Amino acid sequence: MQKMAPSLLMVALSMGISACNSSESQDEKVVINKNPYPSTYHPLASQPTLIRHATVLTGTGKRLDNADVLMEQGKIVQVGTNLSASQAQVVEAEGKWLTPGIIDVHSHLGVYPSPSAESHADVNEATQPNSSEVWAEHSIWPQDPGFHQARAGGITTLQILPGSANLFGGRGVTLRNVPSPTMQGMKFPEAPYGLKMACGENPKRVYGGKKIAPSTRMGNMAGYRMAWAEAVEYKRAWDKYETDYAAGKNPEVPTRDIELDTLKGVLDGEILIHNHCYKAEEMAMMIDLGKEFGYHSGTFHHAIEAYKIADKLAENGNCAAMWPDWWGFKMEAYDMVQENVAIVDAQKNSCAVVHSDSATTIQRLNQEVGKVMYRANEHGFDIKPQHAITWITANAAKSLGIADKTGSLEPGKNADLVLWNDNPFSVYAQAEQVFVDGAKVYDRFDEKYQAQSDFMLGQR
Secondary structure (H helix, E strand, O other): OOOOOHHHHHHHHHHHHHHHHHHOOOOOOOOOOOOOOOOOOOOOOOOOEEEEEEEEEOOOOOEEEEEEEEEEOOEEEEEEOOOOOOOOEEEEOOOOEEEEOEEEEEEOOOOOOOOOOHHHOOOOOOOOOEOOOOEHHHOOOOOOHHHHHHHHOOEEEEEEOOOOOOOEEEEEEEEEOOOOOOOOOOEOOOOOOEEEEEOOHHHHHHHHOOOOOOOOHHHHHHHHHHHHHHHHHHHHHHHHHHHHHHOOOOOOOOOOOHHHHHHHHHHOOOOEEEEEOOOHHHHHHHHHHHHHHOOOOOEEEOOOOHHHHHHHHHHHOOEEEEOOOOOOOOHHHOOOOOOHHHHHHOOOOOOEEEOOOOOOHHHHHHHHHHHHHHHHHHOOOOOOHHHHHHHHOHHHHHHHOOOOOOOOOOOOOEOOEEEEOOOOOOOOOOEEEEEEOOEEEEEOOOHHHOOOOHHHOOOO
């Protein structure tokens, strides 16, 4: 009998093992539902609408004077001059300004409702440094009157984040700013989740005060690294399960961990990082942290020292969400310049964003941008309204991973618009009409479009 060569014998054995595994009966495959609380949002009823003769800031860097925008079936159809549509209702907007709907990437409406009450303060699960298992959407009170006040300020989309007490604060959720009795009725369809992380003073103060880690910034970093190392192994276990099952094997199902599901979502590129991070050197370390464990470090919020590393942020594709003039309230928020946004913005491929983190300033985010423009131009920049509007529209949409759907007035995008009585960066500017997906959700002069929460019924 002819002997097989050793290499052929190994191949034959391998084929035999493979064939054996392929024929092994498989248990039902375990699939994790990544969206167990799905959006039930449906655009409100709308009709074709043509807004004519407005000063239009497109959100793409253009200003169009005496221009028109046509929207049908919830989408922007045309942007130009001398447009006509026989079946459309016409809004004459001579002397008025038209912009994309305003997007706030950092809000706590619904989880820190206004009026403030301790029983509704559900923003911080400050019981362990890593609370990646919590989701802000499970705390949202849709009746928060702040949503309506924000809508009157032109806010059409906003990200609700958990708080900053923890190294990992939990998942944030992006909402359409429409009246709804449920969170799901506001949830932006297909918008990716965000994971809130926090640098610096907050986590070390909260947990150091309890005599547990972290109590220092090096303790913060150690906490992040230990969590990501665990997440990498968790992802490896699930990826192996998927691969083995696809090969016809009957692998053991990894133990489900809700906390690690969120971190794995980041490693899989499905969940975006949002870092509460003030100081330049900490932002730089968070960028390196992402590179160490294989994820992108996303958007830095409250980035007061972003101007110091503007080139690094642009090079790494990070957005920086900033205030115009809010700083000095703690040590890590000390070293601010009023041209911060403009310096970040000046870099090639930058992503400068103006955010609120406030139930009050979210109502005037347009004028927050106006303050940045004034101070920046005073210090030698030349920033025009058609560019500045991107900080609260297109760039904000990019930060949230929804730039293909909203954030600019372009054909095919969602018809999210604000009609202003004046230059939106004027202190006298007021939103007169607000549209979400082509449906009017606010009209300053028509109470039918001034929704109220249960809390405000009977009040003026």
